[in-house]
Amino acid sequence: xxxxxxxxxxxxxxxxxxxxxxxxxxxxxxxxxxxxxxxxxxxxxxxxxxxxxxxxxxxxxxxxxxxxxxxxxxxxxxxxxxxxxxxxxxxxxxxxxxxxxxxxxxxxxxxx
Amino acid sequence: xxxxxxxxxxxxxxxxxxxxxxxxxxxxxxxxxxxxxxxxxxxxxxxxxxxxxxxxxxxxxxxxxxxxxxxxxxxxxxxxxxxxxxxxxxxxxxxxxxxxxxxxxxxxxxxxxxxx
Numbered sequence: 282x283x284x285x286x287x288x289x290x291x292x293x294x295x296x297x298x299x300x301x302x303x304x305x306x307x308x309x310x311x312x313x314x315x316x317x318x319x320x321x322x323x324x325x326x327x328x329x330x331x332x333x334x335x336x337x338x339x340x341x342x343x344x345x346x347x348x349x350x351x352x353x354x355x356x357x358x359x360x361x362x363x364x365x366x367x368x369x370x371x372x373x374x375x376x377x378x379x380x381x382x383x384x385x386x387x388x389x390x391x392x393x
Numbered sequence: 394x395x396x397x398x399x400x401x402x403x404x405x406x407x408x409x410x411x412x413x414x415x416x417x418x419x420x421x422x423x424x425x426x427x428x429x430x431x432x433x434x435x436x437x438x439x440x441x442x443x444x445x446x447x448x449x450x451x452x453x454x455x456x457x458x459x460x461x462x463x464x465x466x467x468x469x470x471x472x473x474x475x476x477x478x479x480x481x482x483x484x485x486x487x488x489x490x491x492x493x494x495x496x497x498x499x500x501x502x503x504x505x506x507x508x509x
Contacts, residue, residue, distance in 0.1 A: 312496055323399070323486050324437075324500040369436065373496055379425060381498060383436045 283307040285372050285384040292390045299357040301368050301387045308351060309375030315344065315355045316369045318386070324369065327355070357389075365391045396420050397489050399501035406477055407509055414472045414504045416487030422467035423489035427498060428460075431484040443470045477508040 284306045293299045305313070311332050316324040330337045330344045330353075337344045343356040353370055370384040396419040406412050416426055424445050429437040441462050442450045449462035459481075461473040470489075474481055484505055488498040 314497065316500070321503070321505070323397075323502040324488075326497060326499060329497055371498075379490065379496060380427070380439060380442065385436050 283382040287384040301355045303353040303370035312373040314371040318367045395499040397501040403505045405507045425490040426470040429486045
C-alpha cells in the first residue's frame with residue numbers, strides 16, 4: 282500500500298514563509314491534497330494538485346510536485362498566526378480507487 | 394459548495410450504550426461517504442467506505458457489528474457505535490465525495506465521542 286510521510290513539527294515566525302513537505306511511495310498516484318485541521322475541528326481542504334502538474338498557486342499557497350522524487354510540498358507565504366494548525370497531505374492512488382492515504386500530519390506553529 | 398455536516402459535535406455516553414452519528418452532505422449528493430477515526434495527535438484512520446444503497450466496505454480490523462454504517466440516502470450516512478466502551482472514545486470524522494470528477498473528499502467537522 283501507499284505510505285505517506287511528513288515531518289511532525291514546523292515552527293516559523295509570523296510573516297515568514299512556511300514550507301511543509303510530504304513524501305509518498307506510489308508513483309501512480311493521481312491526486313494529491315493538502316488539508317488543514319484546527320484543534321477540535323474536521324479537515325478543511327486547502328488545495329489539490331493533479332499528478333500531471335508540477336506547480337499550483339492559489340493566493341498565499343504554492344504546491345510543488347516532484348513526481349520523480351515522489352515529493353510534495355506546500356508553501357505558505359507571509360505566514361499568519363491563524364495558519365497555526367496541523368497540515369495533512371493526502372494521496373489518491375491510481376487504479377480507480379477512491380480511498381486516499383493520509384500523511385502523519387505536520388503541526389505548524391507560528392510565532393508572533 | 395461541498396459542505397458536510399456532522400451531528401452531534403460532542404457526545405458523552407455510558408459504557409454499554411449505543412451512539413449514532415450523522416453525516417450529511419448539505420449542498421450536493423454524495424454517492425460515497427467515508428468514516429474515519431482519529432486518535433489524539435495522530436492521523437486519520439479509515440474505518441469504512443459507505444455507498445448509497447449498498448453495504449459499507451469495512452477496513453481490515455474494524456468490527457462491522459460494532460460500527461454499524463447506513464447510507465440510506467444520497468445526503469445522509471450514519472455511524473452507530475454499538476455497546477460502546479471507553480476504548481471507543483475518539484474523534485470520528487466523515488467525508489463525502491462530490492462526484493464532480495476530482496475524487497476530492499470534503500470533510501465534516503467531526504464528532505468527539507467520550508464513553509464513560
